[in-house]
Each structure stands twice: as C-alpha cells, then as structure tokens.
Amino acid sequence: MVEIELRPEEFSLFRRYIYEKVGISLSDQKTTLIKGRLNKRLNQLNLTSFKAYYDFLVNDLSGDELALFVSAISTNVTSFFREGAQWKWLETYLPALIASKREKKIRIWSAGCSSGEEPYTILMFLQHHLSDFEQWDIKILATDISAKVLSKAIEGNYDAKQVESLPVEIFHRAFDKIKTEKGLTYQIAPHLRGKVLFRLYNLVTDPFFFKNQFDMIFCRNVMIYFDDVTRHELIRRFTTVLPKGAPLFLGSSESLTTHRDSLKLLGSSIYQRL
Ligand SMILES: C[S@@+](CC[C@H](N)C(=O)[O-])C[C@H]1O[C@@H](n2cnc3c(N)ncnc32)[C@H](O)[C@@H]1O
Numbered sequence: 001m002v003e004i005e006l007r008p009e010e011f012s013l014f015r016r017y018i019y020e021k022v023g024i025s026l027s028d029q030k031t032t033l034i035k036g037r038l039n040k041r042l043n044q045l046n047l048t049s050f051k052a053y054y055d056f057l058v059n060d061l062s063g064d065e066l067a068l069f070v071s072a073i074s075t076n077v078t079s080f081f082r083e084g085a086q087w088k089w090l091e092t093y094l095p096a097l098i099a100s101k102r103e104k105k106i107r108i109w110s111a112g113c114s115s116g117e118e119p120y121t122i123l124m125f126l127q128h129h130l131s132d133f134e135q136w137d138i139k140i141l142a143t144d145i146s147a148k149v150l151s152k153a154i155e156g157n158y159d160a161k162q163v164e165s166l167p168v169e170i171f172h173r174a175f176d177k178i179k180t181e182k183g184l185t186y187q188i189a190p191h192l193r194g195k196v197l198f199r200l201y202n203l204v205t206d207p208f209f210f211k212n213q214f215d216m217i218f219c220r221n222v223m224i225y226f227d228d229v230t231r232h233e234l235i236r237r238f239t240t241v242l243p244k245g246a247p248l249f250l251g252s253s254e255s256l257t258t259h260r261d262s263l264k265l266l267g268s269s270i271y272q273r274l
Helices: 009-022 029-046 050-059 062-072 084-099 115-131 147-156 168-174 228-240
Strands: 107-109 135-142 175-180 183-188 197-198 216-219 246-250 263-267 270-273
Touching: 009 050, 029 062, 029 115, 050 062, 050 197, 062 147, 084 115, 084 246, 084 263, 107 183, 115 135, 115 197, 135 147, 135 246, 147 197, 147 216, 168 175, 175 246, 216 228
Parallel strands: 107 135, 107 216, 135 197, 216 246
Antiparallel strands: 175 183, 246 270, 263 270
C-alpha cells in the first residue's frame, strides 16, 4: 500500500466539509487519525492525493462516501442492552407509559441505530415486559447516516459472541438460529424485524419531517463528535417531537448543559421532557 501524505490545507478542506455535512468538528489532532484510517481507501480508489479524495467525496451525491468517511473517523460500536442502568429505569417507567395509553400504540425513535442492536433491544425489552406484546401496534424508527451499518441492521444477523450474554428467555423469543456457509448465525425473528423501519437519515442536515410524536427517543453515543451548536440544535428538534413526560436517552458519557427549561435529568443520562 502506498503511504499518502495529508497536507494541512487538505485537512482544512475535510474539516470544513465534515462540519457542514455532519456537524463533526475535527480538531488538529485528528490529522493522524484521518491519514491513517483513509490511506487504505485512497489506495482502493487509486487516488494519489487527499485533495483528489476530497473532490471524490464532495462529488459523490449518493452520500455513500460521506457515510464511509464518517464511519472511518468515528465508531459504530454498539451492543445489545447497552447502558444497563437505562433499561432498569425503563422497567419502572413502562407501567406508567402503558397506563397512559388510550390506544395500544407505541412509537420509538432510535436515532443513530448503527447495526441494529439498539432498536432490537427495545423490542426484546417490550416483548419481555408486555404480557400482551402481540396486541400492541409497535413501530421503531431506526435511523443512521451509514448505509453499511443499516444493511447489517436490516439483515438482523448476529454471531454467537454478540448474543451470548443475553438472558436465555429473552434470547429464545427473539432469535432464529440460521446455518450459513460461514457457520451459525442468530437472526432476529421476523415478527420483531417487521416492527422496525430502518432509514438512512443524517441527523444534522436532513429535514426534520416528523409529523407524529414519539413515546421516547434514543440518541445514544451519537452526539459525542458534534460541537455544542450542532448538539444544541438537534436536542431542540428532539424536544419538538417528544410529548410532556417522555424520556430522551443519551449515552452514559453524554450530558446536557442546555435546554434546562424543556428537559430534566432523571439520572443515567435519561432526560424527561417537561
Ligand atoms: C457509536 S454508534 C451508537 C449506536 C447506538 N446508538 C448505541 O449507543 O449503541 C454511533 C452511530 O451514530 C451514527 N451517526 C454519526 N453521525 C450521524 C449523523 N450525523 N446522523 C445520523 N447518524 C449518525 C454513526 O453512523 C453510528 O452508527
């Protein structure tokens, strides 16, 4: 592989573009990271400079290259039942949510859903805690900027390592064992997969078109790379589609210093719409 240099003026081009497109602010220290992680991509594309790659990126109107770039500089790491304390809290909140419903209808948004573990965990959780789960009209909107992780999420195939720590009773009702050429995989059962609507969606630049409100929003470990202005605006948009009392879940390392008049911290990075 040819080692291609990233010049400061090229880095500045990426910095401006990525901020405008995804709200990620790249500090100077990210030069080495970008150079290291994208050299392979430049080689794959037979490009000999980062300027040529920049031109390729901005001219790719499909957005695929942007998603690939974002994946290269950030992380798609996720897992089932991540942030355990939040699921414990949800156990205590669920009865109140159910009691408040006139219709058996639940709508949840998993914003920045990566390869699907988060939306499927929501369904596993609801299936486990609602004795009449099948009678409920449940839809999870699961969005991400990356087409690659979304296609994995839609397939819903996970390997043994990813599912081994799930409680047996939850696991058995949620997965089908599938034999493939590569070995055994565990696929989310069709009755659960059918309740998730996966969509490619950029939380920073795509229009906020939602007409209905959500019973809760998960946006966990997504805003870590956003600057304050971008984060502030996204949270403001979330509050417009959350009814009074509804929770917003952030990642455990994320906290809000703004929006005190519209969101109250309940603990474990869970905020409640006031
Ligand atoms: C670390 S994963 C978190 C997955 C999951 N929410 C969790 O906490 O386990 C962050 C995800 O956010 C997505 N993401 C980053 N910037 C985004 C943006 N501007 N719009 C939509 N998704 C974005 C990434 O593609 C990635 O899949």
